[in-house]
Amino acid sequence: MGVRSSRPPVPGGNRLRQAAGDGARGSGAAAAGGSIQSLAGEPKGEAEGPLKSIAPVAAAGRRAQEPAAAPAAGSTQPPLSEPVRGDAGPSGCRGAGGPVAGRRREPGPRDEAGAGTGVVILGSTGSIGRQAADVIARMPGRLRAVGLAAGRDGARLLEQVRRLKPEVVALEDPEAGRRWKPVLEREGVRVLVGPGSAEVLATWPGARRVLSAITGAAGLRPTLAALEAGRDVALANKESLVAAGDLVTRVAAARGVRLLPVDSEHSALFQCLQGRRAEEVERLILTASGGPFRGWSREALARVTPAEAVRHPNWSMGAKISVDSATLMNKGLEVIEAHWLFGLPAERIAVVVHPQSIVHGLVELVDGATVAVLARPDMRQPIQYALCYPERGPRLVERLDLAAAGMLTFEEPDTGTFPCLALAYQALQAGGTAPAVLNAANEEAVAAFLAGKLPFPGIAETVAAVLDRHRPRPVTGLDDVLEADAWARAEARALLAGAWEAGRAE
Numbered sequence: 001m002g003v004r005s006s007r008p009p010v011p012g013g014n015r016l017r018q019a020a021g022d023g024a025r026g027s028g029a030a031a032a033g034g035s036i037q038s039l040a041g042e043p044k045g046e047a048e049g050p051l052k053s054i055a056p057v058a059a060a061g062r063r064a065q066e067p068a069a070a071p072a073a074g075s076t077q078p079p080l081s082e083p084v085r086g087d088a089g090p091s092g093c094r095g096a097g098g099p100v101a102g103r104r105r106e107p108g109p110r111d112e113a114g115a116g117t118g119v120v121i122l123g124s125t126g127s128i129g130r131q132a133a134d135v136i137a138r139m140p141g142r143l144r145a146v147g148l149a150a151g152r153d154g155a156r157l158l159e160q161v162r163r164l165k166p167e168v169v170a171l172e173d174p175e176a177g178r179r180w181k182p183v184l185e186r187e188g189v190r191v192l193v194g195p196g197s198a199e200v201l202a203t204w205p206g207a208r209r210v211l212s213a214i215t216g217a218a219g220l221r222p223t224l225a226a227l228e229a230g231r232d233v234a235l236a237n238k239e240s241l242v243a244a245g246d247l248v249t250r251v252a253a254a255r256g257v258r259l260l261p262v263d264s265e266h267s268a269l270f271q272c273l274q275g276r277r278a279e280e281v282e283r284l285i286l287t288a289s290g291g292p293f294r295g296w297s298r299e300a301l302a303r304v305t306p307a308e309a310v311r312h313p314n315w316s317m318g319a320k321i322s323v324d325s326a327t328l329m330n331k332g333l334e335v336i337e338a339h340w341l342f343g344l345p346a347e348r349i350a351v352v353v354h355p356q357s358i359v360h361g362l363v364e365l366v367d368g369a370t371v372a373v374l375a376r377p378d379m380r381q382p383i384q385y386a387l388c389y390p391e392r393g394p395r396l397v398e399r400l401d402l403a404a405a406g407m408l409t410f411e412e413p414d415t416g417t418f419p420c421l422a423l424a425y426q427a428l429q430a431g432g433t434a435p436a437v438l439n440a441a442n443e444e445a446v447a448a449f450l451a452g453k454l455p456f457p458g459i460a461e462t463v464a465a466v467l468d469r470h471r472p473r474p475v476t477g478l479d480d481v482l483e484a485d486a487w488a489r490a491e492a493r494a495l496l497a498g499a500w501e502a503g504r505a506e
């Protein structure tokens with residue numbers, strides 16, 4: 001079995017060009033860093049108040065319909081810990097357990113009482129959220145659900161309330177909230193309703209860890225709110241790091257809290273990096289399944305349906321990430337996510353296609369050794385690791401039987417047929433607002449595809465065209481990200497509307 005890792009084309013310069021297949025590589029100014037850095041810094045006391053750059057986030061937390069329920073951001077924080085070992089900073093994983101891993105936070109009172117670590121799940125009714133709920137339910141005494149936030153699926157939320165007995169739940173969608181609030185309240189749970197309620201839950205007292213598993217850029221504000229309030233964040237919502245990686249990692253550093261990867265590839269890299277020093281690491285390698293259309297021609301891709309695109313060969317996931325997997329945009333987003341989590345530049349983060357999804361991530365060391373994490377494709381393992389870190393929980397997943405798995409194969413990604421991976425590298429190299437634009441344009445294009453209004457190859461074409469029109473600007477705060485996001489959505493919608501018009505005219 002040989003791993004030939006790829007370096008997809010990453011043309012440089014601030015001006016993004018339509019990407020597919022361009023083989024040049026750029027200067028990578030935005031991705032500079034060169035070595036694994038630490039987000040360490042001394043944790044800041046709560047008395048300092050919200051960081052200026054994300055003040056709107058803290059304010060937004062008060063917009064929910066039940067303002068009285070909103071705790072003052074960070075008001076219930078336990079004191080941040082002092083280092084507990086002399087070897088602070090072992091993992092070399094910035095924001096995800098570098099020097100922050102050498103610190104320990106005082107256990108909360110309910111932890112001391114043996115009730116387990118309090119967890120809030122944002123996006124509890126989704127694919128990740130449901131698996132997280134299962135992990136929590138199967139670890140009584142170790143983990144405990146404090147709050148569950150959903151979009152609109154009140155029926156599933158009700159089931160989860162009955163199983164997990166949280167203190168509080170949130171439904172972001174006002175209509176679903178109106179319908180389900182009385183039903184949920186009969187279960188004795190507090191119910192928040194309306195836009196911003198997930199953000200309120202992200203800062204809820206009694207929870208030490210927040211699982212961020214809302215889909216898309218909608219997860220950004222709640223993620224920032226949780227970090228700002230001093231919660232460790234188990235991060236599934238990669239889009240928040242893609243759109244605002246600099247901001248998110250800065251807030252985590254300033255608050256002295258952890259960003260713990262949930263994505264299986266990043267969890268694998270994180271596990272491989274435990275105990276390593278930055279200078280030992282040469283490259284990170286993310287594996288990609290290749291999605292349901294691996295090996296297909298461009299012509300064949302033009303005919304795929306949404307139902308085919310969401311049918312992933314190895315993973316059962318939400319619709320958006322399944323389509324991202326099929327276009328390889330998911331792997332592109334993950335490259336950007338890895339850059340922000342581990343502090344390596346684009347040219348030291350590679351992708352290899354591994355259709356069996358057994359090897360999840362590899363770290364190439366300077367002496368030529370490569371370490372990897374292998375596991376059956378089951379998200380409950382990385383979710384559990386992020387919720388329990390630095391401890392390990394009991395086995396909840398099936399044992400990996402390598403003999404039964406048989407052959408493990410590896411190949412280069414086909415960035416000619418699937419240009420989204422290369423587009424993501426370009427956006428990372430361009431830096432500033434470019435990744436936020438990539439992400440927003442992709443969300444719009446995927447939604448149009450799922451609605452049957454755009455052919456599959458149109459996703460990459462739309463993203464490339466929007467990126468091509470964008471002049472990246474530096475990100476100094478949340479407003480820059482939101483502005484870029486809104487601009488990209490408007491551009492994408494205009495392009496998509498034009499495409500529909502043209503389609504009708506034919």
Ligand SMILES: NC(=O)c1ccc[n+]([C@@H]2O[C@H](COP(=O)([O-])OP(=O)(O)OC[C@H]3O[C@@H](n4cnc5c(N)ncnc54)[C@H](OP(=O)(O)O)[C@@H]3O)[C@@H](O)[C@H]2O)c1
Pocket residue numbers: 122123124125126127128129149150151152153154172198212213214215216218236237238239262263264315316317318319320321379
């Ligand atoms: N699924 C995986 O295996 C996997 C693996 C790695 C990373 N991820 C990442 O994890 C995130 C979630 O993925 P998923 O597959 O679990 O997605 P999903 O199945 O579509 O679930 C999304 C969740 O977010 C909620 N939601 C959507 N919009 C919301 C909003 N505006 N406010 C509050 N809640 C909202 C949904 O609520 P309702 O359903 O109640 O409307 C649902 O609970 C994504 O960022 C994805 O990239 C997923």
